[in-house]
Amino acid sequence: MTGIPPGSRRYHELQKLLQRLGIESVNINWNLLDQALTHSSFDPQCNYEPLEFVGDGVLRLLAADYLWHHYPQTSVGDYTALRSVLVSNRLLRQISEDYGLADFVLASTRLSPQGIWLADILEAVVGAIYLSVGSTKVLQPCFYPHWHKSAQRVLQDPARLNYKNALQEWTQEHYKVLPTYQTESLSGTPERFMARVYVQKRLLGVGQGESIKAAQQAAAQQAWVVLVGEVE
Template sequence: MKADVAKFVREKLGHQPKDLRLFELALTHASVGTDNYERLEFLGDRVLGHAIAQALYDRYPKEPEGYLSRRYNVLVARETCAEIGRELGIPSLVRLGKQARDDGANQSENVVGDVVEALIGALVIDGGTDAAVQFVGRIWGSHLAEQRKAPKHPKSALQELAAERECKPPVYEVVGRTGAHHHPKFTVRVSVPGLGEATAEGTSKQEAETEAAEALLKQLQ
């Protein structure tokens, strides 16, 4: 395990670890015990936000705050973090308790996204803030480049569409929940009277609501 983690940190994070234990901790889920990634995730989340905000500020000098916020919200979203985590190969390295492992928690967007943030936190402590910010700039670079225009969150887009068509605002309702506490799956239905409804799943209520809004938008296009 230590050799695999050391190789991962060097090759995927581009960092020579001084304290490998930090990175092992960043890959350890709470189902293993009290020594887990949660504190590192707290730190990494804040550094990720700072790094992305700075990158957007520099990259789009003429854009107003509202457009920058749209870009920011997508780039720091759990879905984006999880996508990056899978690109890095994190699911195969996450340490889980038996039940969480049996439940497939290493594939959960919440878990993979949290680990990415925890690894950023580990980089801050082991290599300094600059090392963490450089990592974010390198790994998030393609996602920044793909944003040719400021994206609009599906829930915001659906609400604006409802207003344009003089309908009541969208209503979101959790219609199902399955899975273990650490690896839940929510089913959410969104409805707009006069426009239609759609149902979608996600590993959090927010994710399921976003997916449902996007599904309804596709119906209405």
């Protein structure tokens, strides 16, 4: 990848992105940031994928730091549930959409406007910024406002938004069995999978999602609501 000349159109685009993210451009490696915004269809050799790996680890560390300082009395179990939501593909994709990240991505093919690639690119951007600056602190203004809203929503949910786990605990406690899932692929829709969940051969929930995990979570939520409602 060639360098990003100061004053070039791409240079100004990258600066604009950092402004949207609320991140100072001091010490930013512009080549790394440009790579983070390069889809594999545009450059099969030098694209966002290695930086996505770095960004995934950085986000987990950043989320742990956020939870430690903002929710110091929270249990370890709730920490785990909270962090899984804060770094989930669904929320990262939403954050990407809020910042208009797709406007800055280089791609040679038409990408789904709601695809999981938006979460992957955001992770790559995080990786590029971290490798440039060497600190997670600079990323706090970008994520903390979004995370605060999501953390409150998780803590207000009795299942902590992890309905697969909540359903499993419920069925083990009340029926001494585990729920079973059947999953199938869908076509022509961003939600590429549909899942059905059964408890004692009884169909209790159906859900769709962009991944098998997301579809099963949606189905488990339906089932959990049904079972809890039956004993209230």
